[in-house]
Amino acid sequence: MAVSNTAWENLSNQAVAAAGVVYFLALLVHLAEWAAMRQPAADRSLVAAGGLEKRDGAGTAGDDVTDTTAGRGERIAFLTRLGFLLTALACAIHFVSLLGRGMAADPNRVPWGNMYEFTLSGTFVVALLYLVLYKKFALAWMGPIVVAFVLTVLMVAVIWLHDEVAPLAESLNSPWLVIHVVSAVIATGAFTLGGIASIMFLVKSRRLRLDAERGEDAAAAGWLDRVPSLDRLDKLAYRVHAFAFPVWTFAVLITGPIWAHEAWSRYWNWDPKEVWAFITWVVYAGYLHARATAGWKGRKAAMLALVGLGTLWFNFIGINYFSSTSQHAYAVERVVDVAEAPPLTG
Amino acid sequence: MSTPDRRPGELTARELLRWTWRQVTSMRTALLLLLLLALAAIPGSVIPQQGVDSLAVTRWKAEHTKLTPVYERLDLFSVYSSVWFSAIYLLLVLSLVGCIVPRLFVYFRGMRAQPPAAPRNLARMPVHATYETDLSPDDVLALARTTLGRRHRLRSSGDDTVDHVAAERGYLREAGNLLFHLSVLVVLAGFAMGGLWGYQGGVIIVEGTTFSNNLTQYDDFKPGGLFRAEQMKNFRFSVDEFNVDWLMEGPRKGQARKFEADLTYRVGDGEEQQYDLRVNHPLELDGTDVFLIGHGYAPVITVRDATGEIVYTGPTPFLPQDASFLSFGVVKVPTAQPQQIALEGLFYPTFIMSDGNPTTLVGDDLNPTLSMLAWTGDLGLDSGTSQSVYVLDKSGATPIEDEDGKQQRVDLQLGDTVELGDGLGTVTFERVDPWIRVQISQTPGKGIALLGVVAALIGLCASLFIRPRRVWVRATALPAPGAGGPDDDSDDQATDGTMNGGGARTRVEVAVLDRSGNGDMDEVLADLLARLGSDPADTTSGK
Numbered sequence: 001m002a003v004s005n006t007a008w009e010n011l012s013n014q015a016v017a018a019a020g021v022v023y024f025l026a027l028l029v030h031l032a033e034w035a036a037m038r039q040p041a042a043d044r045s046l047v048a049a050g051g052l053e054k055r056d057g058a059g060t061a062g063d064d065v066t067d068t069t070a071g072r073g074e075r076i077a078f079l080t081r082l083g084f085l086l087t088a089l090a091c092a093i094h095f096v097s098l099l100g101r102g103m104a105a106d107p108n109r110v111p112w113g114n115m116y117e118f119t120l121s122g123t124f125v126v127a128l129l130y131l132v133l134y135k136k137f138a139l140a141w142m143g144p145i146v147v148a149f150v151l152t153v154l155m156v157a158v159i160w161l162h163d164e165v166a167p168l169a170e171s172l173n174s175p176w177l178v179i180h181v182v183s184a185v186i187a188t189g190a191f192t193l194g195g196i197a198s199i200m201f202l203v204k205s206r207r208l209r210l211d212a213e214r215g216e217d218a219a220a221a222g223w224l225d226r227v228p229s230l231d232r233l234d235k236l237a238y239r240v241h242a243f244a245f246p247v248w249t250f251a252v253l254i255t256g257p258i259w260a261h262e263a264w265s266r267y268w269n270w271d272p273k274e275v276w277a278f279i280t281w282v283v284y285a286g287y288l289h290a291r292a293t294a295g296w297k298g299r300k301a302a303m304l305a306l307v308g309l310g311t312l313w314f315n316f317i318g319i320n321y322f323s324s325t326s327q328h329a330y331a332v333e334r335v336v337d338v339a340e341a342p343p344l345t346g
Numbered sequence: 347m348s349t350p351d352r353r354p355g356e357l358t359a360r361e362l363l364r365w366t367w368r369q370v371t372s373m374r375t376a377l378l379l380l381l382l383l384a385l386a387a388i389p390g391s392v393i394p395q396q397g398v399d400s401l402a403v404t405r406w407k408a409e410h411t412k413l414t415p416v417y418e419r420l421d422l423f424s425v426y427s428s429v430w431f432s433a434i435y436l437l438l439v440l441s442l443v444g445c446i447v448p449r450l451f452v453y454f455r456g457m458r459a460q461p462p463a464a465p466r467n468l469a470r471m472p473v474h475a476t477y478e479t480d481l482s483p484d485d486v487l488a489l490a491r492t493t494l495g496r497r498h499r500l501r502s503s504g505d506d507t508v509d510h511v512a513a514e515r516g517y518l519r520e521a522g523n524l525l526f527h528l529s530v531l532v533v534l535a536g537f538a539m540g541g542l543w544g545y546q547g548g549v550i551i552v553e554g555t556t557f558s559n560n561l562t563q564y565d566d567f568k569p570g571g572l573f574r575a576e577q578m579k580n581f582r583f584s585v586d587e588f589n590v591d592w593l594m595e596g597p598r599k600g601q602a603r604k605f606e607a608d609l610t611y612r613v614g615d616g617e618e619q620q621y622d623l624r625v626n627h628p629l630e631l632d633g634t635d636v637f638l639i640g641h642g643y644a645p646v647i648t649v650r651d652a653t654g655e656i657v658y659t660g661p662t663p664f665l666p667q668d669a670s671f672l673s674f675g676v677v678k679v680p681t682a683q684p685q686q687i688a689l690e691g692l693f694y695p696t697f698i699m700s701d702g703n704p705t706t707l708v709g710d711d712l713n714p715t716l717s718m719l720a721w722t723g724d725l726g727l728d729s730g731t732s733q734s735v736y737v738l739d740k741s742g743a744t745p746i747e748d749e750d751g752k753q754q755r756v757d758l759q760l761g762d763t764v765e766l767g768d769g770l771g772t773v774t775f776e777r778v779d780p781w782i783r784v785q786i787s788q789t790p791g792k793g794i795a796l797l798g799v800v801a802a803l804i805g806l807c808a809s810l811f812i813r814p815r816r817v818w819v820r821a822t823a824l825p826a827p828g829a830g831g832p833d834d835d836s837d838d839q840a841t842d843g844t845m846n847g848g849g850a851r852t853r854v855e856v857a858v859l860d861r862s863g864n865g866d867m868d869e870v871l872a873d874l875l876a877r878l879g880s881d882p883a884d885t886t887s888g889k
């Protein structure tokens with residue numbers, strides 16, 4: 001063996017740290033970009049004329065920044081691109097850290113043995129999906145939010161969830177684990193991205209409402225101009241959710257039960273983890289219904305999407321602290337099913 | 347009932363209205379029921395559930411004596427089979443059937459329908475464009491037909507007076523939606539079958555012994571409501587050997603891996619066969635699944651009574667208390683003379699003293715040690731009520747005392763023999779046998795449920811990713827430059843191609859209608875225009 005397991009583990013730890021630093025740099029660049037977009041008061045009146053249309057019109061990618069001076073537009077475009085490249089670099093390093101976790105285990109395995117690794121993977125998928133969909137959905141405006149989210153969760157993972165590399169518990173040792181967890185992680189990442197779009201929908205619609213009430217029109221200077229129109233946000237959120245929902249269905253209602261059947265003899269046991277996965281599924285089904293129901297489109301649907309996101313993350317983090325009966329091994333490290341016994345006496 | 351020559355949009359207006367009304371009301375109901383279902387599922391994840399962890403239920407009840415009767419009345423210990431939970435999902439099923447069945451009929455009726463003809467004024471459509479070209483109207487329409495034909499259903503032109511191409515695609519979206527919802531019913535049916543006709547039973551089997559599949563052999567048995575004893579299949583298997591790998595280093599030190607039980611089994615009068623039973627590798631016997639779900643230790647203990655007779659001998663399964671495999675067990679010897687004898691206490695697989703406290707270092711049996719308290723008197727076994735083998739009824743028993751007058755603690759290492767106080771007999775710790783716990787279950791309908799979810803997933807993908815839309819392309823000949831005056835009515839002019847003399851131009855109008863509400867129609871329009879060969883500089887698009 002050329003590289004020892006400890007070396008891999010150290011590599012992984014260092015890569016997490018390095019990825020964190022680069023994400024941080026990306027965040028700084030994006031913040032500078034936002035700052036550059038806040039127009040000085042003098043410019044504002046100039047922009048105001050076209051501002052409203054931009055705000056609710058096609059305003060999307062980095063190239064239609066509401067700016068009058070070409071020089072500033074260029075600077076902003078440069079910062080946008082730099083932020084994107086830094087995020088891509090951080091994401092690549094992030095991947096190295098996952099690889100290191102997998103290679104450090106003996107035997108080598110997928111890096112999803114515990115909460116730390118699951119979080120590492122989940123944030124990686126959020127960043128990766130953002131990068132992959134960047135062009136298709138013109139996600140430039142989302143950069144700062146995604147990077148801030150990934151960075152924060154990564155920090156939480158390192159500080160509170162870090163765990164040494166260890167072999168998988170026996171029941172996790174199944175090819176179904178790979179399929180189940182990879183789909184669950186992808187769906188989690190995608191739901192998170194979709195949730196960000198829904199949050200921005202709510203923020204922006206509130207802002208527009210307030211502006212309308214005050215009779216102001218172009219007051220929302222800076223980054224909210226950058227955020228796409230409500231209609232586009234709504235469609236973006238829908239599309240990302242529509243991608244995530246079948247993946248979640250596959251993870252939770254197909255591969256999960258198959259694996260549970262092999263490992264624990266019951267394909268659906270109403271174990272708390274399963275219950276919450278089911279709740280998440282039902283809430284997102286509600287979201288999809290809401291979008292097709294008159295009166296629930298838009299804000300109510302967006303709120304439902306956020307409820308779904310809440311149940312998703314609660315299931316991942318909260319349920320482990322709430323419930324001790326979960327058989328899911330990254331919740332409670334349980335060697336085997338301990339037979340039922342009366343409490344100790346004597 | 348559709349007359350082929352009716353004008354779309356007019357004749358269906360009433361139907362549409364009724365249909366929309368029904369859709370809006372029932373969709374809202376469905377939505378609320380879905381949210382209610384999500385809400386109703388929550389208590390079962392917080393309160394221990396009988397079907398998931400009955401031990402936790404017992405413990406919870408002991409700690410909350412006041413709340414217990416209330417919770418019991420509300421079925422909160424078995425939420426997922428409670429009346430109120432069932433009511434919600436049955437209502438949902440009802441709503442689903444009420445919603446989907448009419449849609450099915452609508453779908454089948456509309457399956458072979460033509461795409462509707464173009465509205466009179468395409469410029470009123472939300473997404474449209476207009477351009478001019480040198481091609482004749484016929485050529486434009488022919489081009490539109492070939493361009494759209496591959497991926498759209500086209501309205502047959504009927505006669506030559508039609509000045510446009512009408513196309514539609516995405517019919518499968520609704521099919522997918524219907525398939526998805528119907529499959530939900532299939533899944534529920536499969537799930538219900540498992541609950542009604544299935545069973546799960548658990549049994550501890552000591553290495554070297556044999557299990558035959560009949561009800562009396564199970565330690566616990568949970569049949570479904572419609573389970574019949576004839577469903578039990580005739581098979582038997584013995585556990586020849588059980589092996590575990592213990593991790594002796596690393597962060598999971600002490601964790602067991604690679605449990606493996608070598609079984610010899612026989613179904614009915616068939617041949618004997620071998621199987622390596624492992625976690626994640628169940629054995630299927632004639633429609634019944636056998637799973638390895640746990641393991642532990644059964645110290646072999648021999649008890650001689652005051653007369654020196656062997657009154658008890660054999661492996662006694664002890665139950666692990668936690669992942670360290672510190673285990674709890676009971677030995678009951680009702681035939682001992684002159685008095686019944688019982689022992690209750692702990693088994694330490696690898697005994698050590700740590701800070702003056704007895705504990706076990708790892709789960710491997712490197713230093714097996716027993717430490718039990720001794721009892722004598724009436725063990726309550728003759729009263730006729732059944733007793734768990736893991737619970738000692740001490741109400742009629744008295745402690746056996748040692749020389750100091752304290753209750754005697756029987757501490758034994760492998761091979762040791764201890765004399766009981768008052769000359770009641772001796773206890774010998776002969777050896778340790780491993781046991782495995784298997785779960786044996788029949789889950790009828792699991793294939794149906796799996797089929798259902800897979801079909802649901804396929805339907806779901808079709809429903810979410812197919813974007814139905816309608817496309818119209820209308821071509822109108824413009825009067826040749828110089829020939830005749832300006833013609834304001836060019837919209838309504840019949841197109842017959844004869845007007846295309848040299849230099850004559852054709853005006854083309856294109857409109858796209860999104861029927862899912864989620865597509866990006868601007869993109870679709872731009873793509874279509876490009877394929878029709880329109881000159882972007884010469885095209886006006888509208889929204």
Ligand code: HEM
Binds near residue numbers: 284372445806810
């Ligand atoms: C078991 C409960 C149900 C679940 C899990 C469920 C799930 C879903 C999902 C995931 C979709 C999204 C697919 C799409 O957008 O086409 C959907 C759409 C739809 N559902 Fe349900 N549904 C349920 C019950 C119902 C009921 C009771 C009704 C009728 C009242 C209904 C009517 C519809 C309709 C009409 C659509 C299509 C919406 C559209 O045209 O976009 N569903 N459902």
